Amino acid sequence: MSLPPLPSQDPLTLLMEKAEVPERKRHCPHCDTKVTRTKGFCGQCGQEYNFEPSLKTGDIVNGKFEIKGPVAFGGLGWIYLGWDKVLNRWVVMKGLLNTKDEAAAAAAVAERQFLAAVKHPKIVGIYDFVNNGNEGYIVMEYVGGKAVGSILKEKGVLPVEEAVSYILGILPAFSYLHANGFVYCDFKPENFMVEGEDVKLIDMGGVRKIGDPSGDIYGTRGYMAPEASDDPVEVSDLYTLGRSLAVLIMDFKYMKEYESSLPTPAEQPVLAENESLYRFLLRATHQDPDQRFQSADEMADQLYGVLREIVALKTEPKPAESQTFTSDNLFDADDVAGAEQVDVRLLPTLKMDVRDPAANELLRMAAVSNPEKRVAALEYVADKFGEKSPEARLRLANAYLGVKKFSDADKLLDQLHAEDQFDWRVSWYRGKSLIARNDGRGARIEFGKVYFEMPGEIAPKLAIAYAAEIAGDYEEAARYYKRVAKVDPNQTTACFGLARCLNKKMDINGAMEALTAVPAQHSLFNQARIALAKLLLHDEKGLNESLLEKAAETIESISAEGGVVHHLAGRLLASTVSLIAGGRVKEDRNAQLLGHQMHPFALRKGAEEEFRKAAHFAESHLEKIGWIDMANAIRPRTLL
Template sequence: MDKCPRTGCGGKIEDGFCDVCGLEPPAPLSSSTAPPSMSSRTSSRPTAVTSWTTPTTSAVTSRSRRGSTRSTNRGLLGRGIVDIAPVPKRDPREAVLTNPEVPENKRFCSKCGTKVGRGREGRPGRVEGFCAKCGHHFDFTPKLQPGQLVGQYEVLGCIAHGGLGWIYLALDHAVADRWVVLKGLLDTGDADAMAAAVAERRFLAQVEHPTIVKIFNFVEHAHDGITTGYIVMEYVGGTSIKDMIKEVRQKSGDQTACLPLTQAIAYTLEVLPAMGYLHGIGLVYCDFKPDNVIQVEEQLKLIDLGAVRHVSDEDSAIYGTTGYQAPEIGKELPSPVSDVYTVGRALAVMSFPFDFHNTYKTSLPGPAEQALLAEFESYHRLLTRATHSDPAQRFGSAEEMRDQLEGVFREVAAAEDGQPRPGVSVEFTPERRSFGIPTTSVPSTPTLAVVAQSLPIPRVDAADPGAAFLAGVHATDPKELVAELKATKLASVEIKLRLARAYIELGDHANAAKTLNSTKTEHGDWRVAWHRGLASLAENKPGNARMAFESVYDALPGEAAPKLGIAVCAEASGDLADADKYYRMVWRTDRTYISAAFGLARALLGKGGRMEAVDVLNSVPDTSSHHLAAQLAAVRARTGIPRSAGLSAEDLVLAGSQLAGLELDDARRAVASRELLESAFAWVRGGPNGSPGTVLGCRLVEDDLRRGLEGWYRALARQAGTRRERIALVDQANRVRPRTWI
């Protein structure tokens, strides 16, 4: 058994991981390899990025290589998406308080909550006494002094105080003088607090998770005839998220400053699996907040488990913090979804300032009040669902929230630096087929019926009774599929949804609606709403479809599919601003949604954003089967037919260079070349003649362009499929040729 090589750890490697810090031992570095650097994000707000340049092949290779070495080149907390600066492990001795004292503004009666121990008329408040309202005894003094022995543990002093007790630093003389923490009670006369400590000992003996503080032991110590219990846990010598926020405000001089959004999300993504673990063993955390999470080096630790309780516990006192605690607590017992609420509230507190104790005690500010929520709509929708006042409307589990937050994380990070962050959806398939792809260089707006058969669909629920049956269905013809699905007697939501899609493919709108109306699902199942959206698209009702897709977006804010559906509906309704917004959100994050690139380009062209449309089309990766179509569309978007506003000689020359470099068959090259020269000819006739530069070998003068056009018309005539078409093209060539005496 090897010793952990990390400085100051002292743990041992078991099964490939340290039993103290929970990390893998770092890989040995060769003499020619420098240790990886770690950089932090310094800006608290993402910057707008409008460049859509596709990386070169070497850049793509580099990005892939960086992803494969995530554990060394990027911090664990960044999940390979962003860099989070490591927090040095603090020397335990530096954490000891010189004068341990509970601040007066944090002294409350543990029984009735009344303020106690407050100063008056210049005199300091009492640290020990009786509550003036209920007569309950309070005592905020530490019960252990430096040098005292509590069993095998030598007390070194107080390091913090919390809602349930003083926290002491100690040395474990029985185990290699390792640093440990003793957590006692803030008020030893409080029966509820004592019961919570006993409960903590019982529950936490079974907790084993790398993001949750380890509990080593439970000891008792007698003081003035009163026996007090102490929990012995690992020392976590990092910085709490609450203190990080304080530090940001001190350094910036802005008392409303918060953590960068990507950092706040990265922390939450690390916490949610720990919450899910607790829920999986029948426990609820109850009191999550930024105070209770510490970062040390590249790892988070969830601390202060005093409020943890069994999900079915109806007797123990319930602990929570105003502004974080779910509104139903008191009427209902804490549950996994009330923990989801506290995580959502804490995430909001980490990322933007608001009065969460009073004005927004059980609500959130809107986008009009908080710019961050206006900038990142998906993030706003995620917080709205996580902190919904109705528990049934929240994410059903920590895992479900994590899946959606992961998608939001990728979207926010992509918006920050313009680099796509694709990810695999756990809810939707990829696009069934790309839509809106021009078959020539002419832009192609797809019909809504085609879109309905192209958008992603929900992944089949493996637990559904009909999942195995659907896996064995091989019919592809919609009529045959309807017959096969209707013949089964299985009661299955998945079979119903597949039947509805078959009716949509047939154009049988009445039966599609009837099938969806008869599909019985659990509360909050978004799959029926998604299929209603597809059905409305097939009926050419973009307004109805958008309402359905909006409800799916509310439920799944991290998914690309509902945003793509909303973009299509906005474009079909003539709302180019929203079409731009939602196509952009999808394409900027994930370049596998090729339909979003062409949709965004159409929206930009419709708004007059010609050059950005060119950039978007050029950003379609060369690995895509639609890369060539995008390049041809970019050539046309740059020049435009008829004459585009702001078109310049440089645009024409660049378009000619791009077209000349494409590998095209004779037919497509002839069509594209004719179109480009027609645009150049129209530009020359409407503006200056004799501009510098050449386009496809023709100078930007009228006679040269006429000769070039004549040649391409004749080339097209040779490729014509009918005699009439050939004659028409020859006539065009004769009309455009330069006038001569011959």
């Protein structure tokens, strides 16, 4: 992940030409009534207000900070650019309080001293807290970049990849704040900056301690989580990150019509084009805090997966190991059935939750391959740990599926759901259970729940494709298979599944392209080439010279030895004989096909040899007789 670099700029260029708060932003700080003058007394509540900067160019604060002028007006007052005359560095000074009481100003500064402990490379540095008469200020590091909000105003909505990269870049700052007991409260595009090739969180004036009943709460309409006005917590911050990402990629009325919701994909093409991103935003900005991402790290992990998919669909595969799922389980080179049909055993496996109290005992059971013995062993562990170990019972439910004890699995999963309705793993195993019973529609619903929770993961999308194919919805199945195969073609069940679905839709070229996506180093490469050769030869009437050459090239690329390979070679040579006889392919003694001259005698002899070789691999006497009959039927006729 890289961010578009921005050139550094002269700090003095940030100074406001006219230090004046726009009239539309003038509201009484006490009762929020709109006022027109820059200072005076509110006609509604009678309290004094003042929107004029109290510090002038050249003022010296605390004996060392020389004021250069205002750069912005924020929620807490004016923000100034200053020069530290002692340490010779630029600083930014942000007002904490504007009051007639110097003691109150000193108290306000003291209350914010905890910010001095906040030190992170992606968070603006806090240098000092100072008083100047009846006002208090935070003295902060000057960040020589540009606010993302300013970039948005200049360029309009941002490319999805750029916007996602900005949010991904700032998430570690929130992980740090939350781990240290703080919430930021008022995140929005204006409050983080691009500096060089990185982003940095600025404006720490609204930061507060989690669970602190005292102090003001700051937020911005259109960004603020519904619960944040009473008690902002970690997920309240994550809500603001989701809303900010939405604002960066879409032009919509986020402060009015969509203050508490998102546009639909039908309204915003960017959401229709990036389904996983839309799913991510739905969860990030859910009105129920329990439905959102529960940590900045979890949010970052899923958003990174979403970005990988977005980039891969436009460029080239971007495989990466998941922290939650294994790859699919199609890795046996001889697993012909797995390549030819949907099979629940091939779905990715959920990785072990190592924090579970039964994790060590469960890991030791990996060596138990007998399904019945595995069930018995897991029943023992599940009974031993009881409700303390969800992992043991989830693994037991999965083992029940392996021996077709579906009612036992359902009962166990229902019990787990009753204990924790937010454990999406229950939906994963329910989906597997329904796949095993060929209920594609039911499985689609369960896997959809997993997709909501894990929008950056490949596994739920692959599972949805399985379910759709079983349900006969080849259009949807192909769409999800294609997405998975584009991101990571090592998930070969996606490549084979896509080929099957496109073949059902009579898109033979698309099916062949799907099979060619299987990586050459993968154990299923030969199976993919065999399937490709079968597709090329499936309709002799449609064969031409180009397809013959491609079929020959495909067969020659198969490194495995077996009857099916010799059968395909024999079919190709025999089909070419028919094409020459029908005048659709020219006889050419100077050309070769699979090492045989392109004339009927040589091609017949080659086909005979291939069918006889196939007979050596026959698994039954009847099959062997069939190959020999084919060899005899195609062999060249002579006078002797």
